[in-house]
Amino acid sequence: MTALLQVDGATLQYRTKENLVTASYRVSFSVHKSDRFVILGPSGCGKSTILKAVGGYVHPVEGTIKFNGAPISAPGPDRVFVFQEFDQLLPWKTVRQNIVFALTASGKLTKQEADTRAMHFIEKVRLTEFANNYPHTLSGGMKQRVAIARAMAMEPEILLMDEPFAALDAMTRAKMQEELLQLWDDAKFTLLFVTHSIPEALRVGSRILLLSAHPGQVKAEINSQGTDTARVEQLLFGEAGGGAHA
Amino acid sequence: MPDQRPEVFRTASATFPVVERPLGTWERLYGNGTARKAILLLVLAAAWEIFARWRNAPLLFPTLTETLAALQHSVAVGELTQAASYTITLLLKGYAAGLLFAAVLTALASATRVGADLLETLTAMFNPLPSIALLPLALIWFGLGNGSVIFVLIHAVLWTVALNTHAGFRAVSPTLRMVGQNYGLSRVGYITRILVPAAFPSILTGLKTGWAFAWRTLIAAELVFGASSGSGGLGMYISQKKNALQIPDVYAGLLTIIIFGLLVENLIFKTIESRTVRRWGMQV
Numbered sequence: 182m183t184a185l186l187q188v189d190g191a192t193l194q195y196r197t198k199e200n201l202v203t204a205s206y207r208v209s210f211s212v213h214k215s216d217r218f219v220i221l222g223p224s225g226c227g228k229s230t231i232l233k234a235v236g237g238y239v240h241p242v243e244g245t246i247k248f249n250g251a252p253i254s255a256p257g258p259d260r261v262f263v264f265q266e267f268d269q270l271l272p273w274k275t276v277r278q279n280i281v282f283a284l285t286a287s288g289k290l291t292k293q294e295a296d297t298r299a300m301h302f303i304e305k306v307r308l309t310e311f312a313n314n315y316p317h318t319l320s321g322g323m324k325q326r327v328a329i330a331r332a333m334a335m336e337p338e339i340l341l342m343d344e345p346f347a348a349l350d351a352m353t354r355a356k357m358q359e360e361l362l363q364l365w366d367d368a369k370f371t372l373l374f375v376t377h378s379i380p381e382a383l384r385v386g387s388r389i390l391l392l393s394a395h396p397g398q399v400k401a402e403i404n405s406q407g408t409d410t411a412r413v414e415q416l417l418f419g420e421a422g423g424g425a426h427a
Numbered sequence: 428m429p430d431q432r433p434e435v436f437r438t439a440s441a442t443f444p445v446v447e448r449p450l451g452t453w454e455r456l457y458g459n460g461t462a463r464k465a466i467l468l469l470v471l472a473a474a475w476e477i478f479a480r481w482r483n484a485p486l487l488f489p490t491l492t493e494t495l496a497a498l499q500h501s502v503a504v505g506e507l508t509q510a511a512s513y514t515i516t517l518l519l520k521g522y523a524a525g526l527l528f529a530a531v532l533t534a535l536a537s538a539t540r541v542g543a544d545l546l547e548t549l550t551a552m553f554n555p556l557p558s559i560a561l562l563p564l565a566l567i568w569f570g571l572g573n574g575s576v577i578f579v580l581i582h583a584v585l586w587t588v589a590l591n592t593h594a595g596f597r598a599v600s601p602t603l604r605m606v607g608q609n610y611g612l613s614r615v616g617y618i619t620r621i622l623v624p625a626a627f628p629s630i631l632t633g634l635k636t637g638w639a640f641a642w643r644t645l646i647a648a649e650l651v652f653g654a655s656s657g658s659g660g661l662g663m664y665i666s667q668k669k670n671a672l673q674i675p676d677v678y679a680g681l682l683t684i685i686i687f688g689l690l691v692e693n694l695i696f697k698t699i700e701s702r703t704v705r706r707w708g709m710q711v
Contacts, residue, residue, distance in 0.1 A: 238605060256608040266602045272707040273624040286610040286620065317708025 183250075184211035185371055186235060186339060190244030193230045204230035205397035207244060210390050212339070215369045219386030219405075221376060221413070227397035228375045232343050235373060236262050249338070258287035261337040265344040267324045270316040270331075276303060277312045280331045289335060302330040305364065322353040326360070333364065339371045346381070358384050379413050391417050464693070489675040494682055497675035507664065511683055514645060514660040517573060521580025522641050526634075528581060529588040536589075537596050537618060550590045558583040558644040562652060576648050583644040584637040591636070595629025596622050628704045635696055639688075646684060 190207045204227030212218045220228045233239045234246055237256040246253050248260065263269070270279050280299035284290045290298065303312050306326040316324055325345055332340055346354045358381060365372065376382050382389050383405050391400040391413065401416045456462045472491055479490035489497075501507035532549075535542035558579040565575035599622055607621035623630065649662020661680055668676035704710040 236605075236609070238608070256605070256611070258609065258611050260609075262605060262609050264602050264605070266600070268600050269602045269606050271603070271606070271621070271624070272709055273627070273703070282620075283610055286612055286616065288611070315707055 185214050185216075185249065186212040186373070187247040187250075188231070188235075188244070189247070191231070191234065191241040191246055192243035193227060193234055193239060194242050195230060195239065203227075203396040205392070208392070208397060208399055209244075210399065210402055212371065212373055214371055217365060217372045217374065217385060217387040219374045219376060219382040219389045220392065221379065221382040221386075221389050222392030222397060222417075223377060223394045225397075226392040226394040228377075228392055229343050231397070232262075232341050232373065232375050235339070236260055236341055258283075258289065258335055259338045260341055261332040261335045263325075263328050263332045263340065263342045263345045265347050267321050267348065269328050270324055272316055275313050275315055276308060276319070276327050279316070279327060280334050283331050283335055287335065298334050299330075302334040303327075305333075305367075306330045306360070322349050322357060325349065325357065329361070329364070333368070333370065337370075339373055342372065342374045344376055345374075347376070347378075354381075361385060379410050379417075383408065383410065383413070389413070393417070461693075468689075486672065486674050489678055493675045494678040497673070498679035498682060501676060501679055507679065507683060510659055510661050510664040510680075511687075514649065514662070515687070517576060517660065518580070518641055518645050520573075521577045521645065522584055522638065524577060525581045525584025525637060525641070526588060528585045529592065529633075529637075532585070532589045533592045533596070534618065536593050537622065538614070543593070546589060546593055550586050550593075553582065554586040554590060556582075558640070559647045559651070562648055566652065571652075576645065579644055579648060580641050583640040587640060588630075588633040588637040591629045591633025592626065595626025595633075598629065599625040624703075627707075628709050631696070631700065631704065635692075638691065638696075642684065642688065 188208060188210050190209055192206050192208075193204045195202055195204055208227075208231060210218075220231060222228050230239060234241060235248070235253065237253045237260065240253075253260075270276075271282065274282055277296070277299050280302065281292065281295045284295035284298065285292055289295075300309075300312065303309055306329060308323060308326060308330070311319060311323065316327070319327070329345065346357050349357060362385070364370075372385075374382075374385055376385070386405045388402065389405050389408070390402050392398065393400050403413075403416070450458070476491040479488050479493075482488050485493065498507065532542075532546055536546040537543070561582055562575065562579050565578045569575040569578055603621065603625050607617050612620060645660070646662045646665075649660040650666050651662075661684060665677050665680040668674075668680065700710070
């Protein structure tokens with residue numbers, strides 16, 4: 182089976198006002214269809230930058246990132262992002278309009294079809310009674326559910342999630358992880374998920390890429406089945422036990 | 428070692444002092460912005476009337492009743508309505524032209540870095556320049572007529588609207604920008620469907636300020652040059668009435684400008700606000 186996403190020796194850099202920062206160094210991995218692929222690493226390992234490169238927002242200075250065999254050049258609706266920030270919904274549109282707009286603006290569906298599909302996914306994330314609410318009237322967890330519904334409604338080839346639950350409280354977070362897995366059971370979509378939480382990686386992921394920090398380099402690529410927190414910590418932080426990076 | 432304390436269990440009470448009660452008339456009135464403002468206006472009007480009667484100098488400060496009578500008379504003979512409609516037509520033309528130029532300049536600024544530099548430099552140069560100071564020059568360029576007035580109106584509106592819109596665009600969060608790009612929108616679609624609504628609070632501020640600047644500039648231009656150019660607007664009406672020492676009519680002219688200001692602010696801008704930025708939770 183060929184990979185949907187093939188990252189080969191990708192080095193990613195970004196500029197701040199004073200410095201040129203290497204976020205990740207010669208990272209290689211491949212994501213297959215229906216994978217729940219998690220990129221796990223401490224702050225500063227360039228995991229978000231890798232996700233942005235797959236999204237088409239930044240480009241590798243070395244190596245290649247190929248999607249369906251072709252290099253990624255620009256953002257597009259075949260790779261849909263779910264961000265960590267709550268402000269990713271358009272505040273001037275209701276929950277329903279947010280999803281409809283995503284579908285029509287990307288030219289995927291006509292208005293009528295988009296509306297039907299929007300309601301279907303709003304129901305899936307159990308927000309039917311809030312369909313006509315504006316985002317500012319929703320809680321953080323509800324906003325993230327809308328963002329997930331919006332991304333899933335677009336039926337992208339790969340769903341890119343950048344710590345989507347990081348800003349949520351622990352109880353909501355656990356529930357959202359559960360819901361995401363249920364949605365995956367229904368649709369078996371391909372997921373590329375970034376997190377710095379080891380328990381979250383183990384819960385959400387089927388395969389986990391472990392990165393070191395400053396700059397990010399691949400330490401291991403493991404299956405989450407049969408892996409526990411201790412093994413991940415061991416792989417990430419070596420003999421030291423990992424207290425320093427937690 | 429903390430004390431070992433027993434665990435506590437309670438059942439929720441079924442009776443409450445107040446769960447929901449309708450507000451009284453006074454509370455409702457106070458909670459209604461329109462009512463509050465109307466009362467405030469009545470108080471100001473009463474203050475005017477009382478002060479003018481106490482001062483008793485009709486040539487300096489006529490009473491509100493005298494002013495209203497003059498206003499009614501001027502409207503009845505059609506003098507004031509004509510002047511006002513002339514001024515408003517000119518104002519709308521100048522405002523619309525100013526907005527058009529501002530849109531072009533801001534689009535340019537959001538498309539290229541040079542465009543942004545150009546906008547910032549031009550704004551820094553011309554925004555502090557009072558429009559009325561350009562009128563003598565405009566009269567040389569465009570002659571005694573509406574052309575020169577529209578030119579100064581464009582100058583009054585353009586910079587503040589462009590500046591606010593540009594600032595609003597730059598304040599759009601990186602997340603929303605990335606979301607917009609993710610949909611694969613065209614350049615124009617990205618500006619009109621993501622940047623403009625996201626920057627709408629700033630744009631609205633620009634529109635309001637631009638409107639106020641346009642009014643001031645136009646009335647000033649009409650006061651100074653209206654008589655000489657032979658065009659009849661509110662400014663000229665005020666100036667002619669002053670020359671004829673019909674002071675209540677001068678006040679009636681000023682009051683007309685004030686009434687238009689109140690109407691535009693409370694009917695047009697407030698409506699736009701409550702239907703957009705307030706509904707979207709971008710402004711409380």
